[in-house]
Amino acid sequence: MRLRVAVIGGGAAGLCALRHLSARPDRFEPVGMEQQAGVGGTWRYTDLVGTYPDGTPVQSSMYKNLRTNLPKEVMAFPGFPFPEELPSFMHHTDVQNYLERYCSHYGLERYLLFNTKVQQVTPLRRDSKTEWNVTYCTNGKQHCEIFDAVMVCNGHYEVPLIPNIEGQDVFQGQIIHSHDYRSPEAFSGKRVACLGAAPSGQDISLEIATCAQQVILSHNKPRLPTVLPENVNQKTGIKQLTHNTVVFNNGDEEPVDVIMLCTGYRYSFPFLSAECAVTIEEERVTPLYKHIIHSRLQTLSFIGICKIICPFPLFDNQVRFVLATLDGSCPLPPAADMEADIERDFRQRLAEGLPARHAHTMGSRQWAYNDMLASMGNFQSIPRAIQNLYDEVHRIRVLDLPNYKNRRYKITGEEGFQEL
Numbered sequence: 001m002r003l004r005v006a007v008i009g010g011g012a013a014g015l016c017a018l019r020h021l022s023a024r025p026d027r028f029e030p031v032g033m034e035q036q037a038g039v040g041g042t043w044r045y046t047d048l049v050g051t052y053p054d055g056t057p058v059q060s061s062m063y064k065n066l067r068t069n070l071p072k073e074v075m076a077f078p079g080f081p082f083p084e085e086l087p088s089f090m091h092h093t094d095v096q097n098y099l100e101r102y103c104s105h106y107g108l109e110r111y112l113l114f115n116t117k118v119q120q121v122t123p124l125r126r127d128s129k130t131e132w133n134v135t136y137c138t139n140g141k142q143h144c145e146i147f148d149a150v151m152v153c154n155g156h157y158e159v160p161l162i163p164n165i166e167g168q169d170v171f172q173g174q175i176i177h178s179h180d181y182r183s184p185e186a187f188s189g190k191r192v193a194c195l196g197a198a199p200s201g202q203d204i205s206l207e208i209a210t211c212a213q214q215v216i217l218s219h220n221k222p223r224l225p226t227v228l229p230e231n232v233n234q235k236t237g238i239k240q241l242t243h244n245t246v247v248f249n250n251g252d253e254e255p256v257d258v259i260m261l262c263t264g265y266r267y268s269f270p271f272l273s274a275e276c277a278v279t280i281e282e283e284r285v286t287p288l289y290k291h292i293i294h295s296r297l298q299t300l301s302f303i304g305i306c307k308i309i310c311p312f313p314l315f316d317n318q319v320r321f322v323l324a325t326l327d328g329s330c331p332l333p334p335a336a337d338m339e340a341d342i343e344r345d346f347r348q349r350l351a352e353g354l355p356a357r358h359a360h361t362m363g364s365r366q367w368a369y370n371d372m373l374a375s376m377g378n379f380q381s382i383p384r385a386i387q388n389l390y391d392e393v394h395r396i397r398v399l400d401l402p403n404y405k406n407r408r409y410k411i412t413g414e415e416g417f418q419e420l
């Protein structure tokens with residue numbers, strides 16, 4: 001039987017889902033829905049922040065000068081490399097071009113509805129089977145269609161996570177989230193505190209430092225062991241704001257003009273009806289077996305929920321795992337067993353000292369996770385060379401933040417890589 005599969009989103013995850021679904025026309029009939037006019041998702045850069053002239057929110061969190069924080073050698077989808085002539089750490093436009101070529105190479109346009117926003121997804125119980133009623137709006141016209149399965153690929157870098165900071169109402173300066181950051185010139189001569197030292201905080205603080213008078217990289221992680229430009233200092237997290245200063249957790253106080261919140265994003269699935277029974281608590285999305293499949297509605301899956309990963313290869317693995325569950329080659333355990341597995345994974349993270357909001361953080365866990373999906377789904381996992389180079393870049397980045405992107409690499413075999 002052919003399954004009709006709705007794919008929500010035409011970013012990297014949605015394109016990957018369409019690629020694998022469309023390769024099996026005997027089993028799957030995919031329909032991709034993308035609210036924007038083209039593919040690429042967060043890589044579709046715009047100078048605009050806030051909303052487009054027609055009032056729709058700007059989805060992209062890219063900034064003008066962004067170069068990738070991973071080398072192209074590990075970023076690529078399996079079997080579809082980036083062009084050889086590009087540097088390892090590419091400009092964001094190179095990634096957008098790559099995704100457009102991926103789309104046309106696999107002929108995915110014909111499965112995609114653009115300017116199409118999914119408004120509601122509702123499960124329909126028919127006999128022992130669950131079907132999905134998907135309501136979407138294309139160019140102002142509403143449609144309803146029934147699908148056998150839904151793959152949610154809507155990304156999670158659009159809705160800013162804004163912390164509640166004491167004194168933010170009295171602070172006279174500017175408070176901006178990195179979602180709305182585009183270029184450093186706006187901060188010429190200013191004193192800026194960047195809150196958060198994940199990849200965005202690290203990258204944006206250095207960019208702003210090229211124009212700003214002073215930048216404080218404020219975070220509660222161990223001090224980054226890197227040399228930083230003279231006008232960048234590391235300080236602890238922010239405790240409080242006064243009308244023109246920041247008070248840090250260690251009691252230090254500094255005058256600042258701008259707070260740049262590099263504090264991450266929230267998961268958001270506004271189109272899932274209450275009957276989908278998906279909950280988000282402290283940035284933990286439940287009940288997702290292996291961070292992907294709804295334990296009680298198994299034809300509802302989510303690609304790309306995991307954080308701190310090598311995104312495109314991991315999406316590819318997750319998609320292939322979902323297809324193996326849909327075509328029956330990877331039977332799923334009973335719901336109760338899946339829920340016990342979800343809980344075990346979460347408890348293990350807490351036991352290792354991670355806060356609940358890191359329920360989907362992978363980091364070094366991602367390699368065993370990828371291998372497990374591949375073994376369950378009976379396909380080949382990500383080559384060790386990708387892991388080895390990814391780990392090397394993570395090691396080098398914190399030692400040499402200002403310069404690590406100048407390096408060039410080459411994959412030399414199943415396990416190896418070489419710095420050129």
Ligand code: FAD
Nearest residue numbers: 009011012013034035041042068069117118154155157304
């Ligand atoms: P997205 O790219 O966000 O795509 C989701 C798509 O779903 C969007 O096109 C959106 O319009 C659509 N959508 C959402 N809701 C609906 C709806 N209701 N109806 C229809 N369509 C909908 N990764 C790397 O590998 N290397 C990097 O260097 C790197 N740098 C990054 C820098 C920044 C600033 C950010 C924000 C991310 C970076 N990433 C990087 C991670 C990046 O998010 C992933 O690489 C990947 O692009 C995520 O793809 P996605 O498809 O999951 O989400």
